[in-house]
Amino acid sequence: MAAPAKEAKETTTQKIALTGIKPSGTPHVGNYLGMIKPALKLAETFQAFYFIADYHALTTVNDPALMKQYVYEIVATWLALGLDPDEVIFYCQSDIPEIFELTWVLSCYTPKGLLNRAHAYKAKADANREEGRDEDAGVNAGLFSYPVLMAADILMFNTEVVPVGQDQKQHIEITRDIAAAFNNNYGKDVLTIPDAHIVEDVATIPGIDGRKMSKSYGNVVPLFAPPKKLRKQIMRIVTNSQTPEEPKDPDVDNIYNIYKYFASPEDLARVRKTYLEGGLAYGTMKQELFERLESTFGEAREQYDAYMADTAKMDKILAQGAEKARDIATPMMHKVRKTVGMQ
DSSP states (O other), rough: OHHHHHHHHHOOOEEEEEEEEESSSSSHHHHHHIIIIIHHHTTSSOOOOOOOEEHHTTTOOOOOOOHHHHHHHHHHHHTTTTOOTTTTTEEEEHHHHHHHHHHHHHHHSSHHHHTTTTTTHHHHHHHHHTTTTTTTOOOOOHHTTTHHHHHHHHHHHTTEEEEOOOGHHHHHHHHHHHHHHHHHHHOOOOSOOOOOEOGGGGGBBBBSSSOOOOGGGTOOOBBBOOHHHHHHTTTOOOOOOOTTSSSOOGOOTTTTHHHHTTSSSHHHHHHHHHHHHSOHHHHHHHHHHHHHHHHHHHHHHHHHHHHHTHHHHHHHHHHHHHHHHHHHHHHHHHHHHHTTTOO
16 A cells, blocks of 8 residues: 555645755854744645755855855754755755856846845945945945846746745845746746745844844854853843843843744743743743753754764765756756757
8 A cells, every 4th residue: 555655645746945045154043943944844845945055155255165164064954953855855056057057047137227126235335335435345246146146046946935034035026027037038938936935933033132143243042052152152142131020021032032932832931921920030041041952952963963074975965966956957957048049
């Protein structure tokens, strides 16, 4: 009876979901909650593609040794957190040359005005103007054309769903515009127009200083730091000066706003009640958060450390994933070439 069940699974058509993460720093709790966890969840119902966006990282990472280190850290993180490379397509962006050929094709159908409005470029240009500099000071072509490469990442694999944070929704809107312009020009649906999948309840994870958790702010809680280092970082979380006896608003507390994503409903209700009624010491709450994170990521940290000690194994996994990805990218690029008259 097992064989027919397997055959049925193989013939089931699943929508395609794609997720990429840029290797620009050591993964942290914000990455896990905002992107990794929901992306892994999608693999239960979609044909999932996961990739390491190493060429995207060139806009900020210019040290080759650091780039390689960051790539391995991201790969080890995905694998330690449960990604099964036999069930999904897992690859490094730089191993798929067709992506970069498609980027050039798409750039020829991308209005400059569309890229002028991209958040990353616009923020840089606005900051330059405010400080009296030329609006393009410090802007390279990679930063400006970043959305086109991202569009190629997505469109190469006929992606239908892309999990992103609310602040990244614009990337998908730009991708949709580019794909529509290309399809309209040739009068046929060559490129699949994707949809964004937004996870609203984890849109912004606070860092230890209360701002959005980000490597650029230096306020992150690392996923796989040794226990002593992890605890030290958690003890640095900024709180107000209220005494333990005073009632507190949990919804504005940085500790609670991380803790709530890892606590059971019962523990969350207990802690919330203590906040509201008084009797909660911030030091005690920080210790409870530390213990919760240890119980959540302790076992995964051991697997992460094992992968980081065996980079050859990760190289093999990525090579196998690249082979599967190119089995799709090669005919797709052939289709695009034929469409534009190159074949």
